[in-house]
Amino acid sequence: MSDCAAEDCPLGHLTALETADGSLSLHSDHFQEAFHSSVGALEEARAKFAQPAELQRFLAGSTLRVLDVCVGLGYNSAALMSELEERQGPMAPEEAPRLDWWGLELDRRPLAMALAHAPFLKLWPEPVRHRLEALQRNGGWQDRTSAGTILWGDARQTLKQLPSGSGFDLILHDAFSPSRCPELWSEEFLRGLAERLAPGGRLLTYSRAAAVRGSLCRAGLELRSLLPAPGQRKEWSSGTLASRPNPRDPLPDYGPGWQPLTTMEQEHLQTRAAIPYRDPGGTDRAASIQQRRQDEQGRCTLESTSRWQRRWIHRVASMG
Numbered sequence: 001m002s003d004c005a006a007e008d009c010p011l012g013h014l015t016a017l018e019t020a021d022g023s024l025s026l027h028s029d030h031f032q033e034a035f036h037s038s039v040g041a042l043e044e045a046r047a048k049f050a051q052p053a054e055l056q057r058f059l060a061g062s063t064l065r066v067l068d069v070c071v072g073l074g075y076n077s078a079a080l081m082s083e084l085e086e087r088q089g090p091m092a093p094e095e096a097p098r099l100d101w102w103g104l105e106l107d108r109r110p111l112a113m114a115l116a117h118a119p120f121l122k123l124w125p126e127p128v129r130h131r132l133e134a135l136q137r138n139g140g141w142q143d144r145t146s147a148g149t150i151l152w153g154d155a156r157q158t159l160k161q162l163p164s165g166s167g168f169d170l171i172l173h174d175a176f177s178p179s180r181c182p183e184l185w186s187e188e189f190l191r192g193l194a195e196r197l198a199p200g201g202r203l204l205t206y207s208r209a210a211a212v213r214g215s216l217c218r219a220g221l222e223l224r225s226l227l228p229a230p231g232q233r234k235e236w237s238s239g240t241l242a243s244r245p246n247p248r249d250p251l252p253d254y255g256p257g258w259q260p261l262t263t264m265e266q267e268h269l270q271t272r273a274a275i276p277y278r279d280p281g282g283t284d285r286a287a288s289i290q291q292r293r294q295d296e297q298g299r300c301t302l303e304s305t306s307r308w309q310r311r312w313i314h315r316v317a318s319m320g
């Protein structure tokens with residue numbers, strides 16, 4: 001896409017990529033990172049977000065509240081909404097929960113680029129395509145079974161504009177990696193997300209970083225480790241499910257695509273890698289947040305992460 005002013009193009013130059021499952025992804029030259037793993041944007045959305053959401057838990061007559069943090073091209077929400085469509089069937093909308101959707105995103109171009117790409121549009125049923133188009137055109141939609149609103153801007157600020165009151169059942173957190181975008185993985189931002197979860201609500205993310213898991217734990221959430229999908233490279237974890245405890249409906253230890261944290265993963269949370277990203281005012285730049293963390297790591301007495309790695313060498317060999 002052509003160059004534009006920095007305020008309109010916070011991601012810098014965007015390059016289209018094709019991932020292994022044939023789906024479109026992008027690379028941002030500002031963040032120096034691709035939007036999805038090379039395995040596949042669609043595959044990732046299904047395995048890490050739609051599957052552990054367990055949408056069958058939400059029954060007709062209820063409202064499913066979803067927050068998509070870093071909407072990007074819209075894969076995660078589109079995968080979720082497509083599954084809801086399949087479940088209800090076009091003739092019986094009353095069979096499904098009502099969807100109340102919110103999205104946070106900094107840059108308008110990824111969604112626009114996705115919607116200009118015919119193979120991307122073909123992935124989704126018509127009602128889902130219409131919703132994505134309405135987001136781009138009008139910043140939201142309202143139809144018989146759902147309503148959605150996207151808040152454009154820095155998620156650290158737009159998070160505060162979300163309506164207060166009942167919490168989210170699902171938060172899909174898909175920012176660039178903590179090393180590239182620490183501002184969306186800080187102790188403060190993650191606590192802000194955790195506070196917006198309903199009891200039993202789930203935050204899903206591809207991140208397995210100790211700093212992220214530590215912050216989610218301190219925000220009062222229970223953690224599970226997401227497992228690599230069948231056929232994917234064997235790794236020790238492919239992300240995190242974090243849930244606000246609900247004594248009336250406890251989260252099972254095992255579920256579709258998740259398990260409890262192993263001893264190795266629990267010990268990871270006791271190493272220097274678990275020092276959180278801190279952004280007290282919610283306005284710091286990435287470099288300051290990184291520097292603050294490095295200083296804190298230098299002062300702390302926690303075990304070094306390389307020592308932990310050596311202890312678990314066979315299990316973490318695939319860590320990359």
Ligand SMILES: C[S@@+](CC[C@H](N)C(=O)[O-])C[C@H]1O[C@@H](n2cnc3c(N)ncnc32)[C@H](O)[C@@H]1O
Pocket residue numbers: 011034035036045070071072073074075076104105106107110153154155156174175176181183184
């Ligand atoms: C890894 S991509 C998200 C991929 C997306 N979920 C999808 O399915 O295509 C990260 C996204 O975070 C957005 N982003 C980066 N910094 C942000 C910020 N401070 N606030 C809101 N969004 C941000 C980027 O514009 C980009 O679209």
